[in-house]
Amino acid sequence: MDADRSETGRRPSLVPVQPRTALYRPRRRRPVPAHAPLQNPHTPHNPLDDERAHLTASRAALRAMRADAEALDIGDVTANWVNAEVLQSEIDLRIKSLADLAHAPLFFGRLDFLDPYGAAPPPSADGPKNGDGNRHGHGHAHKDGDGHGTEGHTFYIGRRHVHDPDGDPMVIDWRAPVSQPFYRASKKDPQGVALRRRFGYTGGELTAYEDEHLTDPAEAEKSSTLLQREIERPRVGPMRDIVATIQPEQDTIVRASIDGTVCVQGAPGTGKTAVGLHRVAYLLYTHRDRLARTGTLVVGPNRSFLHYIEQVLPALGELDVKQSTVEDLVAHPQLTVRAHDSAEAAGIKGDARMARVLRRAVRSGVTVPAEPCVVVRGSRRWRVPAYELEEIVRELLDRDMRYGAARDALPQRIAHHVLVRMEQAGEAPDDRVQDAVARNPAVKAVVKTVWPLVDPAKLVLRLLSDADFLAEQADGILTPEEQRAVLWAKPARGVKTAPWSAADAVLVDEASDLISRTPSLGHVVLDEAQDLSPMQYRAVGRRCTTGSATVLGDIAQGTTPWATAGWAEALGHLGKPDSVVEELTQGFRVPRDVIAFASRLLPAIAPELTEATSVRESPGDFSVLRFAPESLTDAVVAACREALEREGSIGLIAADSRMADLSAALRAAGLATLGPGEETTEDSRLTLVPATLAKGLEYDHVVLDEPAAIVGGEPDERTGLRRLYVSLTRAVSGLTVLHAAPLPPELADRSPSLGS
Ligand SMILES: Nc1ncnc2c1ncn2[C@@H]1O[C@H](COP(=O)(O)OP(=O)(O)OP(=O)(O)O)[C@@H](O)[C@H]1O
Structure with a gap:
C-alpha cells in the first residue's frame, strides 16, 4: 500500500524538501521499499521520506546486483579460453553498466496505475524481446489515492532496471513498455495512469517532487516546474542525457520501430542529437x-562534437556504441587525406553521378575473350570456345553482382561449361572435378585477362591522374569542364603519396563497395546530416543496407557547398527513400x-522553414554592441571576462581567421x-570556438x-549566413554579439533598436 497518497492527498505543484532536522528520523532497520513505507500515524508525514527510503533501498539493491555480477564464477561453464574471454568481457560490461553514478539519479519518476499493470492492455505492443524490462508488471501494489481501495501498481522509472533479491523490480528501465506513459500520458489520454510523479534532485539528493493526477478532472493541466528547471539549468561539462524529461513528440521518435528509417528535421536546439542518442539506447x-x-553506430560531424556527446550513452548503461565521423568511416589503411579540394571540385566529387x-x-x-579456354585433364583436352566465354562474361556483367563476387564466380562458370562437355562425352564428373577445373591454370589465366583484379585506391588514383581514362569513364556523365575540375594538377605516382582529399576517400570507399559489399550494421544514427554530399550519404547508406537509420539535421544549418536541399533527395542517396520525415519545432x-x-x-538561408519556438521561460540576456575596429578585440576579451562572472560555460565563437588574434589577446x-x-x-569554463566547429555544441x-x-x-x-545562423544559436542563456564591421543586412536591417 502506498500510504503517502492516502495520507497527504493533493500536493502543490512543486514540493521543496523539508529541513532534515524537522522530519528526518534516522532508521535503524534496513530501508524499506515504497510499497511498505515508514509511517507514524501521530506525526505529519513527508512523502519524500518514503521516496528517499526507496532510493536508498534501490541503491542497495543495485549494489547487490553488481556484487552478484562480480562474484560470478565462470570457471565451470566455459569450455575454452576464447569462451571464457568473451563471457568475462560481457560480465565486465555488465558490472560497469551497474555502476551507481553519482550525477545520474537512479530514478526520476514514478507512475501509479489505476489498475494492476497487465490487467489492461500494455501501452505499447513493441515490447522488449529481451533485456531487463518488466512487461507484466510485478510493480508494487498501492491503494488508490482517494481511499477507494482499488489496487493498482506503482513503478519507479529510472535509467536502468533494479530488482530486489526476490527479483521484484525496484526501478523500471525508462525504455520498458511500462515506462512509456511516463512520457506520453496526458490528461486527455491518461493511459491508465492515476498519478505521475517527477522527482527533483540537488547534488544527488532527492529534494523535491511534483505530481500530476491525470484522471482527476478537478486538477488543471499545468506545466512542469521540474522540466523547466532542467531546461534552464546552466550548462557545464559534456552533453547529458534527457531521460527524465523526454517530451511526447521526442518520445515518438525515440521509440519508433527499428524496421524503418526516421528522418528528423529540426531547428537548432530542438533536441535532435539528444533524441538520436536516446533512440540508440532504446x-x-x-x-x-x-x-x-x-x-x-553514431556518425557526427567532427571529433569535437563526438567528444561532447560521448558520455550520454554510457550514462544510460550503453557502453558498446561506436561513434565516428564520415571521414573515419571511409578511412583507408594506405591512404592519407592531406589535400583540400576547391569547392567546385569537392562538389563534383560528392555528386551522385560519380557513382x-x-x-x-x-x-x-x-x-x-578472344581465345578459347583449353583445359587439359589427363589425356583429354576440353575446349570452351571464345563465344561461350563471351556469353558467360556478358551474363555476369548484366547481373547486379559486386565486381569481386562476379570475378569469384567466373572460374566456376567456365568449369561448368567444361563439365557439360565431359558429361556429353559420357563421363560422370562430380563437384570435386568442377572445383579442380575451376582451379586449372588455363581457367585462371582466362579470369586474369578478362576480369582483372581491381584495387579501389589505384583505380581512383588513375581516374584523378589520367585525363584520357577519366574522359572515357565520365563520357556523357561529367562535362569536360567538370572533368578538368576533378583532375589533380599533377598525376600522382602512388597511393601512399597521392594528394588525397576527403572527397577522394569517399570515392575510394564507393569503389571498394563496387568490388566487395560493405558489411551492414543494424542501426546507424547520422547527425548533422544536412552537410553530407550525395556520395557521403551513399557511404553511410551502404553501412546500413540491411539495417535502418535515424537521420538528424536542419536544412538551415547546411554549411557545405553541396548541403542537402531537401530530405527526400538525401534519403534517396542514403538508399532509404521510404523514410518518414518528422519535424521538431520546440527549442530547448x-x-x-x-x-x-x-x-x-x-x-x-532556408525560406521554406519556419522559426522554432523556445520553451525556455527566461528571456535570456541578449545584446548587440558595436565598437571601433581597433577596440573590438579588447571589447571581446572584456565581454568574456564579464561572462565568466556568471555560472555556466562560456563559448567565444569567431571566424576561423580571427582565432590567432583572439587567442593571443585572451x-x-x-x-x-x-x-x-x-x-x-x-x-575552466571559457572555450574558444572557430565558427566552423561550432555546429552541434552549446554554451551557457x-x-x-x-x-x-x-x-x-x-x-x-x-553558406556564410548559414554559418552565422549556427553560431548565433549555440547560446543557452545569453548571447553578446560584438562587431566593428556592419552587421549583415539580413540581421541589421530588421533590428533598428540594436547594433549601431
Ligand atoms: N526534452 C528535453 N528536456 C530537457 N532538455 C532537452 C530536451 N530536449 C533537448 N534538450 C536539451 O536541449 C539542448 C539542445 O539539444 P540538442 O543538442 O539535442 O539539439 P539539436 O536539435 O541537436 O541542436 P543543433 O541543431 O543545434 O545541433 C541540449 O542541452 C539538450 O540536452
Missing part, C-alpha cells in the same frame, strides 16, 4: 541480441529573443581557454565576435 534495449550481432563514373571505371578492365536551448534574432536569417589578459569539445569544468553564454567575418569566411554568401 533500440539496444528492445533488440539487444540482434544489435549485438550487427552493431550500431556511375566509378561503376563504369571498375568494370572498364573487363574484356571480351536558445532563448526566445536570441532565436528570434537568428531567425531573421531564415528567409535568406592569453595576454590571463584568460585560459579550452578547445571545442574539450570538457568544461567549474574552474556565447560571446560572438564580428558576424561579418564569419559570413566572409565562407565561399558564398548563403
